[in-house]
Amino acid sequence: MTSALFSNTAMRSDHRLVSEMVTDGARVLDVGCGDGVLLHHLARNRGVDARGIELSREGVAACVSKGLAVIQGDADTDLFDYPDDCFDFVILSQTLQATRQPRVVIEQMLRIGRNAIVSFPNFGHWRIRTHLMFQGRMPVTENLPDTWYNTPNIHFCTIRDFVALSEEVKARIVRADALNAAGKPMGVQMPWWFWNLMGEQGIFWLARG
Amino acid sequence: MSVRITEIEEPNSEVLRLGLDAPLQLESGASIAPLQIAYQTYGTLNAAKSNAILICHALTGDQHVANEHPVTGKSGWWISMVGPGKPIDTARFFVICSNVIGGCMGSTGPASLRPESGEPYGTEFPVLTIGDMVRAQARLIDHLGIETLLAVVGGSMGGMQVLAWASLFPKRVFAAMPIASAAKHSAQNIAFHEVGRQAVMADPEWRRGRYRIEGTRPVKGLSVARMAAHITYLSEVALQRKFGRNFQDRDAPTFSFDADFQVESYLRHQGISFVERFDANSYLYLTRAMDYFDLAADNGGSLAAAFKGSATRFCLVSFTSDWLFPTSDSRQIVHALNAAGASVSFVEIESDKGHDAFLLEEPNLFATARGFLDAAARARGIAEGKV
Numbered sequence: 001m002t003s004a005l006f007s008n009t010a011m012r013s014d015h016r017l018v019s020e021m022v023t024d025g026a027r028v029l030d031v032g033c034g035d036g037v038l039l040h041h042l043a044r045n046r047g048v049d050a051r052g053i054e055l056s057r058e059g060v061a062a063c064v065s066k067g068l069a070v071i072q073g074d075a076d077t078d079l080f081d082y083p084d085d086c087f088d089f090v091i092l093s094q095t096l097q098a099t100r101q102p103r104v105v106i107e108q109m110l111r112i113g114r115n116a117i118v119s120f121p122n123f124g125h126w127r128i129r130t131h132l133m134f135q136g137r138m139p140v141t142e143n144l145p146d147t148w149y150n151t152p153n154i155h156f157c158t159i160r161d162f163v164a165l166s167e168e169v170k171a172r173i174v175r176a177d178a179l180n181a182a183g184k185p186m187g188v189q190m191p192w193w194f195w196n197l198m199g200e201q202g203i204f205w206l207a208r209g
Numbered sequence: 210m211s212v213r214i215t216e217i218e219e220p221n222s223e224v225l226r227l228g229l230d231a232p233l234q235l236e237s238g239a240s241i242a243p244l245q246i247a248y249q250t251y252g253t254l255n256a257a258k259s260n261a262i263l264i265c266h267a268l269t270g271d272q273h274v275a276n277e278h279p280v281t282g283k284s285g286w287w288i289s290m291v292g293p294g295k296p297i298d299t300a301r302f303f304v305i306c307s308n309v310i311g312g313c314m315g316s317t318g319p320a321s322l323r324p325e326s327g328e329p330y331g332t333e334f335p336v337l338t339i340g341d342m343v344r345a346q347a348r349l350i351d352h353l354g355i356e357t358l359l360a361v362v363g364g365s366m367g368g369m370q371v372l373a374w375a376s377l378f379p380k381r382v383f384a385a386m387p388i389a390s391a392a393k394h395s396a397q398n399i400a401f402h403e404v405g406r407q408a409v410m411a412d413p414e415w416r417r418g419r420y421r422i423e424g425t426r427p428v429k430g431l432s433v434a435r436m437a438a439h440i441t442y443l444s445e446v447a448l449q450r451k452f453g454r455n456f457q458d459r460d461a462p463t464f465s466f467d468a469d470f471q472v473e474s475y476l477r478h479q480g481i482s483f484v485e486r487f488d489a490n491s492y493l494y495l496t497r498a499m500d501y502f503d504l505a506a507d508n509g510g511s512l513a514a515a516f517k518g519s520a521t522r523f524c525l526v527s528f529t530s531d532w533l534f535p536t537s538d539s540r541q542i543v544h545a546l547n548a549a550g551a552s553v554s555f556v557e558i559e560s561d562k563g564h565d566a567f568l569l570e571e572p573n574l575f576a577t578a579r580g581f582l583d584a585a586a587r588a589r590g591i592a593e594g595k596v
Contacts, residue, residue: 065580
């Protein structure tokens with residue numbers, strides 16, 4: 001991690017990490033690419049062949065205006081349409097918890113791409129744990145502001161849950177990072193239990209096992 | 210009628226005339242010569258000839274995209290999309306639209322006079338395909354000295370032409386925007402077209418297509434064909450909202466077969482005004498060309514093969530209430546383009562206006578078209594603002 005990377009304050013910290021993992025000129029699919037900020041950055045600064053899938057029409061329109069190739073669709077249904085091995089990296093940022101079948105989505109990502117990069121909110125974070133422990137209610141935090149009955153996030157997991165899922169789908173963890181509440185990456189040397197407690201987000205780079 | 214005949218031979222448009230020495234070879238094996246292509250242009254071609262956008266019109270459209278129609282006096286069929294400052298910005302782009310061959314607004318079609326006999330072709334005219342229309346347009350683009358079009362844009366049958374362009378001439382199409390279209394005509398769509406054709410041919414005035422020679426007009430047949438087709442362009446919701454069960458100029462049913470309901474009166478009007486500007490035989494030929502369109506079949510059964518290695522950037526648009534060219538048709542193309550590794554964007558626009566939505570005020574369509582074409586222009590190094 002270079003200091004130059006962090007001088008770019010406009011960029012979301014998880015995007016910064018993802019951008020570090022992607023190789024120059026790679027074929028990249030960003031699933032749930034929103035308005036295309038990450039893809040646009042990757043296309044312009046890293047020379048990647050940038051593709052995206054986005055659920056909202058507004059998001060797709062914003063991407064198209066940026067010159068990005070983005071189709072309206074969703075992770076649960078549209079990954080099946082891509083042939084094997086057509087991407088070097090398939091990215092899923094902060095979307096896994098909103099998919100109906102997270103395991104299938106991860107499997108599909110690793111079918112169509114050689115590498116998958118997944119970032120997700122860590123439900124094992126101490127604040128969520130204390131919220132649940134002391135209030136006995138489903139946590140509503142700054143990062144996860146939705147009530148349980150009105151949230152697109154139907155499949156929360158913890159960092160350790162994700163590690164277990166990676167093993168189950170026989171993916172190799174090439175690299176893993178956790179971001180703390182300030183959006184700063186935590187030390188790579190820290191044990192899983194520490195990340196699972198202190199990390200607000202997990203970012204995993206998976207490759208086929 | 211007299212106005213229309215003038216449009217067939219001497220249209221109020223630019224005309225490219227190709228002689229007997231340059232026949233257009235058709236997919237059926239037949240050929241057409243001489244051939245004329247009537248077209249309109251808007252804006253200015255830049256010095257690099259890199260800012261040309263070809264618009265492909267739909268079944269009953271024509272080249273009069275953004276000017277007053279010489280027969281009906283109505284404004285162009287896509288003035289909301291094409292013009293200065295519009296998404297297809299004529300202050301910035303050189304916009305071309307030609308009447309398809311087989312049409313009746315100045316490009317060679319069944320109403321044109323055969324050079325040998327001086328009589329209209331009628332049903333002696335060779336059956337055409339979408340690919341034939343596109344090959345004829347390519348002659349026009351050659352004539353205009355344009356190697357690569359910045360974009361080819363069209364809805365419905367126009368979208369089929371866009372797809373055929375991208376498949377037949379991939380290097381000549383920088384960006385492609387097929388709207389509310391399909392890579393093949395469905396059985397249901399062929400069925401509707403067949404009803405229309407049978408209506409035309411059942412009209413005794415049709416005279417086996419020789420009506421112009423025999424001095425008759427199959428007005429009723431063509432008008433019924435148009436009425437049936439028009440229903441397919443609208444959604445159930447749109448029809449209900451526009452007409453409901455409202456009576457036309459009366460308070461109660463007349464217990465007759467008059468146009469009691471507004472929707473009946475509306476359809477009759479659509480039918481009658483259509484025959485004023487359209488040739489019945491053209492309707493047969495163009496619907497047939499759409500029926501025959503199957504881009505996968507043309508490429509060994511694989512739609513992806515039609516776009517293999519394509520460097521064209523695609524943007525597809527469908528509308529939620531379009532049941533004639535439903536979103537699934539567009540998704541099938543997206544799927545194939547992805548399989549071919551082509552650059553593709555796709556938007557499904559929320560609209561209750563049915564297939565016709567692509568011709569109407571749809572701000573989300575305009576925003577998408579503007580964004581896509583701007584990005585294509587930037588990628589091709591075309592400066593912002595006026596040429």
